[in-house]
Amino acid sequence: MTISLMNLPYSRNALEPVISAATLEVHHGKHHQAYVTKTNALAAEKGMEGSSLETLVRWAASNQDRGLFNQAAQVWNHGFYWFSLSPDRTSPAGDLETRINADFGSAEQLIAKLAEAAVGHFASGWAWLVLGEDDKLAIETTHDAGTPLVSNRLPLLTIDVWEHAYYLDRKNDRKAYVEAVLERTLNWDFALANLVRKEAWTYPA
Structure with missing residues (x-):
């Protein structure tokens, strides 16, 4: 599968004033996108373009492929980070x-x-x-x-x-x-x- 830039789970201005729409536009739309683009290119070079993102991250770590790991892990980390944030106040339950x-x-x-x-x-x-x-x-x-x-x-x-x-x-x-x-x-x-x-x-x- 080709890795895609995931959609944010909220609108870009939903986290204001903590995190601005301008920050999310750059952070998600440019930084996260760049990691996605580079991950797909490196996966294709290795014949792994059909692999899931989690497979790519784990394979790169176990094979000490720093180039692929740095890009693929950053795609995963950023996706996890977007979901770690919420426009609604929540509490442990x-x-x-x-x-x-x-x-x-x-x-x-x-x-x-x-x-x-x-x-x-x-x-x-x-x-x-x-x-x-x-x-x-x-x-x-x-x-x-x-x-x-x-x-x-x-x-x-x-x-x-x-x-x-x-x-x-x-x-x-x-x-x-x-x-x-x-x-x-x-x-x-x-x-x-x-x-x-x-x-x-x-x-x-």
Whole structure:
């Protein structure tokens, strides 16, 4: 299959004032699109143009193909990020809330640790809430295109901390961006759905 640029799950202005339509136009319409275009070109070179995005990411990681991995993983990470955001305020519920209270003490403590990880991550990358191999929730960061998709951890939510995620709106103030996302637009319903499903989210075909 040819990998396509997925549609945003909301309108481009739906996340304002946290993330502007101008940022989404560039971030989704240009950065994400560029990763899609390069992924398809590299997959075709390797005779893998019929493969799913998840197959490409995992194959590239296991074969240490950094070129394909960097492009394909960024396509997947960005798709996951769009769903990690919501124009509607949500809160942890169900089994997710129970696990957060058990593993972090409270949602407030989880958010504080997630903010610390996202703001403190050096250079470009991602901050993740994952379900670890020990069946406990954990926070981790990855550099560049790094993704839990190629580990034994189940990704539940992510925050993009590459500068292109916030520079048009916040200049170099990553802290303001992260705090606004955590306060108003993080999609806890998506995290719960990932937890309940018990397998990694699949990029829309």
